[in-house]
Amino acid sequence: MQFQKREIIIIVDFGSQVTKLIARRVRDLGVYSEIITPGEIRKIKNFDMIKGIILSGGPSTVTKQKFQTIPKKILLMKIPILGICYGLQLIAKLFGGKIRSSKKRREFGRSFLYKKRNSTLIKNFLKNKKTVWMSHEDAVIKLPKNFKNIAFTKNSNLTIIENIKRKIYGVQFHPEVTHTENGIQIFKNFLFSICKVRKTWNIKSQKKILIRNIKKIVKKDKVICALSGGVDSSVVALLISKAIKKNLICIMVDTGLMRKNEFQYTYKIFKNKLKLNVKLVNSKNLFIKKLKGISDPEKKRKIIGKLFIKIFEKESQKYKNAKFLAQGTLYPDIIESRSISGSKTAKIKSHHNVGGLPKKMKFKLLEPLKEFFKDEVRVLGSSIGLPKEICFKHPFPGPGLGIRILGNITKDKIKILQEADFIYINELIKNNLYNKIWQAYAALLPIKTVGVMGDSRTYEYTCLLRAVTSEDGMTADYYNFPKDFMDKISNKIINKVKGINRVVYDISSKPPSTIELE
Numbered sequence: 001m002q003f004q005k006r007e008i009i010i011i012v013d014f015g016s017q018v019t020k021l022i023a024r025r026v027r028d029l030g031v032y033s034e035i036i037t038p039g040e041i042r043k044i045k046n047f048d049m050i051k052g053i054i055l056s057g058g059p060s061t062v063t064k065q066k067f068q069t070i071p072k073k074i075l076l077m078k079i080p081i082l083g084i085c086y087g088l089q090l091i092a093k094l095f096g097g098k099i100r101s102s103k104k105r106r107e108f109g110r111s112f113l114y115k116k117r118n119s120t121l122i123k124n125f126l127k128n129k130k131t132v133w134m135s136h137e138d139a140v141i142k143l144p145k146n147f148k149n150i151a152f153t154k155n156s157n158l159t160i161i162e163n164i165k166r167k168i169y170g171v172q173f174h175p176e177v178t179h180t181e182n183g184i185q186i187f188k189n190f191l192f193s194i195c196k197v198r199k200t201w202n203i204k205s206q207k208k209i210l211i212r213n214i215k216k217i218v219k220k221d222k223v224i225c226a227l228s229g230g231v232d233s234s235v236v237a238l239l240i241s242k243a244i245k246k247n248l249i250c251i252m253v254d255t256g257l258m259r260k261n262e263f264q265y266t267y268k269i270f271k272n273k274l275k276l277n278v279k280l281v282n283s284k285n286l287f288i289k290k291l292k293g294i295s296d297p298e299k300k301r302k303i304i305g306k307l308f309i310k311i312f313e314k315e316s317q318k319y320k321n322a323k324f325l326a327q328g329t330l331y332p333d334i335i336e337s338r339s340i341s342g343s344k345t346a347k348i349k350s351h352h353n354v355g356g357l358p359k360k361m362k363f364k365l366l367e368p369l370k371e372f373f374k375d376e377v378r379v380l381g382s383s384i385g386l387p388k389e390i391c392f393k394h395p396f397p398g399p400g401l402g403i404r405i406l407g408n409i410t411k412d413k414i415k416i417l418q419e420a421d422f423i424y425i426n427e428l429i430k431n432n433l434y435n436k437i438w439q440a441y442a443a444l445l446p447i448k449t450v451g452v453m454g455d456s457r458t459y460e461y462t463c464l465l466r467a468v469t470s471e472d473g474m475t476a477d478y479y480n481f482p483k484d485f486m487d488k489i490s491n492k493i494i495n496k497v498k499g500i501n502r503v504v505y506d507i508s509s510k511p512p513s514t515i516e517l518e
């Protein structure tokens with residue numbers, strides 16, 4: 001395993017749900033970070049540019065005979081180490097401390113943290129008492145030799161530990177989650193006071209490097225890009241066009257399952273404003289035909305995904321001299337497709353997006369965004385001239401409205417939903433709410449209810465509105481709208497959209513629900 005010549009913080013992922021947030025926090029502070037598996041750290045040949053190592057949380061337990069670990073010699077290399085949750089327990093175990101699993105010691109959710117002694121790690125973070133986020137059953141009950149106890153909670157005595165000489169630190173709580181008050185300060189202290197790493201990571205400065213690399217890889221060949229109009233594929237297309245100009249062919253497949261006007265809007269921007277070589281494929285009728293009578297969510301997803309790929313394959317074959325296929329793969333896609341322990345996490349929904357194109361296509365892959373998080377991609381997009389409306393657009397699923405019309409899909413239902421969704425999203429923009437929300441959409445429920453309009457009885461569909469706040473789509477909370485906005489939006493949709501006589505708001509969080517309904 002080899003890294004580029006730049007200062008880096010390595011995060012060893014032991015399988016925590018929130019490891020990605022650690023990498024995000026480090027990068028947000030201007031330091032490049034990468035997540036690797038415990039197996040990968042064993043393969044690193046050259047540690048020169050590694051300025052610090054963070055050990056994540058995870059489901060393993062050091063109280064069992066077999067547990068996830070890394071070679072102790074890595075902890076003795078004088079590279080600063082920060083263990084978080086399981087990471088702390090692993091450090092304690094490797095240095096001879098004692099860890100016990102007990103119901104009495106477990107802590108889930110908020111806990112109060114109290115200071116025992118000063119430490120560089122808690123500078124400007126912990127004066128006397130602080131709220132931190134916990135999620136553990138095991139706890140360190142005996143300090144390893146040469147470690148000191150810095151802080152404690154009611155249930156865990158050794159909540160922060162350190163070995164100053166070796167620059168090894170451990171925290172039982174999760175500073176990476178927003179529920180830990182000012183948790184970012186722990187990272188600031190670790191990075192800048194302990195690792196002494198420099199702030200060299202700046203997404204805008206990557207622009208030139210990315211363009212140069214694309215030129216170097218593609219040379220005089222042609223590249224095909226599936227352009228959906230979402231942020232990722234749009235940034236990929238624009239970035240590649242900056243590198244190789246006319247040798248890029250963008251293919252837009254119109255499934256008829258996009259938001260109102262969205263397809264035309266994106267097409268015009270890319271074709272007329274950004275002057276890219278865009279080929280439009282109208283497949284609306286084909287999609288509606290194949291989806292006829294299908295109401296099972298997984299079947300719908302599979303049909304849409306397969307059809308998209310078939311059409312795309314057929315279109316791309318027209319460009320015999322194209323050697324590369326560009327995809328909007330992001331860093332989280334890469335992390336998620338790696339397995340920490342060989343076990344696969346349960347599949348909740350079969351995701352489809354234009355990035356998931358088949359391997360059997362005879363193209364070489366070009367994935368210029370595979371080192372970046374979505375927020376970073378948005379910044380990059382802005383810096384290369386992608387319009388704000390595309391850069392800061394809410395995420396939109398590959399199967400589009402196909403999974404937002406519950407039950408069977410018809411042309412009429414698509415039209416009804418497009419109208420309702422259009423009103424909703426425009427009201428969010430007008431009321432300055434759009435940018436406060438991570439993702440919002442309208443869905444059409446497969447139930448009709450009775451209403452009264454004027455003097456007549458109606459029997460029409462129910463529209464569900466969803467708006468969530470989230471950091472990465474892995475977890476989400478519903479957005480708390482002011483009542484007057486709710487009144488306004490329900491009124492407007494019912495009055496303006498023929499076919500809807502009831503509006504409901506989804507107040508479930510993820511987990512246990514998901515963001516989409518199907």
Ligand code: XMP
Pocket residue numbers: 349350351352353354395396397398399439473474510513514515516517
């Ligand atoms: P869920 O519903 O799983 O959604 O909580 C999490 C995020 O993923 C998006 N999503 C998809 N994106 N293809 C995509 O490109 C898909 O098939 C797909 N399904 C869900 C969803 O909109 C949310 O942002």
